[in-house]
Amino acid sequence: xxxxxxxxxxxxxxxxxxxxxxxxxxxxxxxxxxxxxxxxxxxxxxxxxxxxxxxxxxxxxxxxxxxxxxxxxxxxxxxxxxxxxxxxxxxxxxxxxxxxxxxxxxxxxxxxxxxxxxxxxxxxxxxxxxxxxxxxxxxxxxxxxxxxxxxxxxxxxxxxxxxxxxxxxxxxxxxxxxxxxxxxxxxxxxxxxxxxxxxxxxxxxxxxxxxxxxxxxxxxxxxxxxxxxxxxxxxxxxxxxxxxxxxxxxxxxxxxxxxxxxxxxxxxxxxxxxxxxxxxxxxxxxxxxxxxxxxxxxxxxxxxxxxxxxxxxxxxxxxxxxxxxxxxxxxxxxxxxxxxxxxxxxxxxxxxxxxxxxxxxxxxxxxxxxxxxxxxxxxxxxxxxxxxxxxxxxxxxxxxxxxxxxxxxxxxxxxxxxxxxxxxxxxxxxxxxxxxxxxxxxxxxxxxxxxxxxxxxxxxxxxxxxxxxxxxxxxxxxxxxxxxxxxxxxxxxxxxxxxxxxxxxxxxxxxxxxxxxxxxxxx
Amino acid sequence: xxxxxxxxxxxxxxxxxxxxxxxxxxxxxxxxxxxxxxxxxxxxxxxxxxxxxxxxxxxxxxxxxxxxxxxxxxxxxxxxxxxxxxxxxxxxxxxxxxxxxxxxxxxxxxxxxxxxxxxxxxxxxxxxxxxxxxxxxxxxxxxxxxxxxxxxxxxxxxxxxxxxxxxxxxxxxxxxxxxxxxxxxxxxxxxxxxxxxxxxxxxxxxxxxxxxxxxxxxxxxxxxxxxxxxxxxxx
Numbered sequence: 001x002x003x004x005x006x007x008x009x010x011x012x013x014x015x016x017x018x019x020x021x022x023x024x025x026x027x028x029x030x031x032x033x034x035x036x037x038x039x040x041x042x043x044x045x046x047x048x049x050x051x052x053x054x055x056x057x058x059x060x061x062x063x064x065x066x067x068x069x070x071x072x073x074x075x076x077x078x079x080x081x082x083x084x085x086x087x088x089x090x091x092x093x094x095x096x097x098x099x100x101x102x103x104x105x106x107x108x109x110x111x112x113x114x115x116x117x118x119x120x121x122x123x124x125x126x127x128x129x130x131x132x133x134x135x136x137x138x139x140x141x142x143x144x145x146x147x148x149x150x151x152x153x154x155x156x157x158x159x160x161x162x163x164x165x166x167x168x169x170x171x172x173x174x175x176x177x178x179x180x181x182x183x184x185x186x187x188x189x190x191x192x193x194x195x196x197x198x199x200x201x202x203x204x205x206x207x208x209x210x211x212x213x214x215x216x217x218x219x220x221x222x223x224x225x226x227x228x229x230x231x232x233x234x235x236x237x238x239x240x241x242x243x244x245x246x247x248x249x250x251x252x253x254x255x256x257x258x259x260x261x262x263x264x265x266x267x268x269x270x271x272x273x274x275x276x277x278x279x280x281x282x283x284x285x286x287x288x289x290x291x292x293x294x295x296x297x298x299x300x301x302x303x304x305x306x307x308x309x310x311x312x313x314x315x316x317x318x319x320x321x322x323x324x325x326x327x328x329x330x331x332x333x334x335x336x337x338x339x340x341x342x343x344x345x346x347x348x349x350x351x352x353x354x355x356x357x358x359x360x361x362x363x364x365x366x367x368x369x370x371x372x373x374x375x376x377x378x379x380x381x382x383x384x385x386x387x388x389x390x391x392x393x394x395x396x397x398x399x400x401x402x403x404x405x406x407x408x409x410x411x412x413x414x415x416x417x418x419x420x421x422x423x424x425x426x427x428x429x430x431x432x433x434x435x436x437x438x439x440x441x442x443x444x445x446x447x448x449x450x451x452x453x454x455x456x457x458x459x460x461x462x463x464x465x466x467x468x469x470x471x472x473x474x475x476x477x478x479x480x481x482x483x484x485x486x487x488x489x490x491x492x493x494x495x496x497x498x499x500x501x502x503x504x505x506x507x508x509x510x511x512x513x514x515x516x517x518x519x520x521x522x523x
Numbered sequence: 524x525x526x527x528x529x530x531x532x533x534x535x536x537x538x539x540x541x542x543x544x545x546x547x548x549x550x551x552x553x554x555x556x557x558x559x560x561x562x563x564x565x566x567x568x569x570x571x572x573x574x575x576x577x578x579x580x581x582x583x584x585x586x587x588x589x590x591x592x593x594x595x596x597x598x599x600x601x602x603x604x605x606x607x608x609x610x611x612x613x614x615x616x617x618x619x620x621x622x623x624x625x626x627x628x629x630x631x632x633x634x635x636x637x638x639x640x641x642x643x644x645x646x647x648x649x650x651x652x653x654x655x656x657x658x659x660x661x662x663x664x665x666x667x668x669x670x671x672x673x674x675x676x677x678x679x680x681x682x683x684x685x686x687x688x689x690x691x692x693x694x695x696x697x698x699x700x701x702x703x704x705x706x707x708x709x710x711x712x713x714x715x716x717x718x719x720x721x722x723x724x725x726x727x728x729x730x731x732x733x734x735x736x737x738x739x740x741x742x743x744x745x746x747x748x749x750x751x752x753x754x755x756x757x758x
Contacts, residue, residue: 341625344618344621344622344625345625347611347613347614348611348614348622348625351611351612351613351614352609352611352612354573354593354609355605355609355610355611356622357572357573357592357593357594357597358571358573358593358594358597358602358603358605358609359594359597359622359623359625359626359670359674360594360595360597360598360625360626360674361594361625362592362594362595363594
């Protein structure tokens with residue numbers, strides 16, 4: 001019964017989403033919904049033969065699919081009229097809904113049926129299936145002309161940022177409110193090293209590593225002064241860094257660095273003894289318009305690959321696969337780090353710094369490593385972002401960016417890699433896809449329904465201007481955070497440890513597999 | 524093996540240790556007894572490097588500990604089962620024990636050591652996947668001791684191992700301390716339960732307001748009139 005209820009919920013949410021996007025969207029929404037529904041309910045099922053599971057979840061899948069298609073048809077026949085748009089072509093409606101219907105059923109039953117396999121196999125096949133979906137997505141998106149890929153890429157950038165911040169906040173327990181600073185450092189490094197504005201034009205594949213290294217170095221340097229601080233005090237200092245860095249980039253316009261010995265010390269000494277100085281002053285660096293202030297750096301060099309050529313802004317597919325590759329690399333590295341000695345010391349420091357020191361863990365090194373490693377990944381993200389947008393502006397990296405990244409981590413589940421990935425996708429697709437679509441939808445709906453009946457032009461304008469959900473995005477972020485903290489403080493996909501702490505009565509002792517415990521068990 | 528010479532430690536302006544000198548020889552159990560606030564725990568914290576002495580020296584096998592930070596002292600073979608236990612609450616029992624072995628370079632005998640800890644504290648084996656924070660007080664004490672043992676320390680510092688435990692458990696813990704010593708671990712034991720401590724220790728020091736007022740063999744201390752009156756409750 002509970003499953004049927006989730007089926008209904010999923011169906012309604014999916015159907016409502018077709019209201020916003022229309023056309024082919026029902027096909028993609030149906031398939032994605034099926035994946036979500038299948039994975040969501042499979043956890044609650046008993047492990048039995050796959051066929052029996054399919055029979056058990058079939059009603060749920062059917063309910064979700066029917067609701068989705070009904071709502072989608074309603075959208076096409078009535079809602080489109082209401083918002084003054086023509087219904088989609090019959091062919092699109094027919095095939096879109098058919099694919100949506102069977103996609104929902106297929107993916108729901110398939111993912112639920114995987115639960116019938118032993119756990120290791122289930123995870124393996126689930127990964128295979130998700131990988132196929134990830135690969136297929138941009139091509140399906142291109143075929144159906146929905147143009148979601150370009151926006152999904154932004155979500156994926158925030159996934160990397162979330163993964164990096166998760167090291168600092170989730171693993172080492174150091175609350176960093178200025179994480180966007182490292183994002184900015186990565187992006188500006190890329191901008192300065194590969195923009196025609198400066199005459200330096202380095203290859204993107206080199207620059208991305210330099211950007212990551214720069215971010216790591218600055219993570220190290222900005223981490224150092226915070227070492228004696230804990231808790232709230234640390235958060236306040238990082239907040240300061242988060243404010244300083246974008247301001248610095250905004251004002252780092254004309255830069256001259258002179259060699260101090262020949263420019264000031266020697267002439268000063270000579271003057272002291274009354275000698276005339278005609279010595280040449282050595283200028284180490286002189287640069288006009290280094291970051292170009294508010295105007296930002298643009299254009300920025302793009303990656304180039306044989307066979308594919310230079311990545312273009314008109315074709316998001318190569319970018320999509322590039323960022324997916326960066327994410328896979330990051331997840332791989334972060335997993336290894338988490339299970340390493342260093343990962344253990346992060347967790348020990350998070351739990352109890354004094355006890356950790358007694359175990360022989362150097363708190364200074366451990367914390368600096370967390371800051372540096374966390375910053376590295378935002379360096380990757382920054383380099384990719386700069387190249388993808390082909391321009392960088394200081395306002396992108398302000399405090400709100402840090403908060404959004406923190407939201408990604410909190411919403412997904414502090415300390416959990418999968419959680420952070422889901423968190424990033426949810427928050428950024430909501431921000432980039434859902435809200436703009438909702439804005440268009442509301443605007444056309446109002447133009448055709450409410451607005452003509454308002455006689456006062458002032459009121460009419462006020463309604464029109466304020467019915468824009470993008471204006472309220474921070475309100476929505478805030479609300480999401482408040483609701484999450486009240487209802488599910490451990491995040492969407494929680495870390496086992498955090499969940500155990502927040503709901504000690506609900507969860508039985510969870511077995512946390514660690515490399516050594518595995519070995520110990522075998523032996 | 525471990526020698527403190529005229530150690531002075533301060534908390535801000537509070538003069539907590541006023542020139543402590545003591546010595547622990549290889550293979551001994553040495554106990555520090557004294558009332559609340561006498562400076563027993565501070566002495567252990569100072570040895571461990573959690574508090575830095577303002578003057579004096581602490582030497583372990585020729586290495587000057589007072590010049591080193593806490594984590595380096597740990598790598599030299601000083602392990603503490605701290606007061607209040609300080610286990611890692613969100614890590615499992617197994618992970619806590621693994622953290623104990625963090626300082627060791629050589630992990631070939633890791634499995635045997637874990638088994639050894641479990642043979643001393645069978646209770647921990649039953650709780651192997653449970654979070655440290657969900658253990659009972661006695662179990663946490665066992666975990667703190669087990670974790671300290673996992674470091675294979677040269678010297679084990681035990682801070683109030685009997686605190687807050689039921690009488691039966693106290694006896695068990697003291698039996699284990701004795702057993703550990705017989706296996707060759709040098710132990711510096713801080714206890715309020717002076718009677719228990721003196722019954723297993725070889726030598727003892729009596730602390731009062733940051734100073735050592737008496738030091739002798741455990742047997743003599745047990746028979747000392749002043750000790751009996753002040754710490755053993757004998758009228």
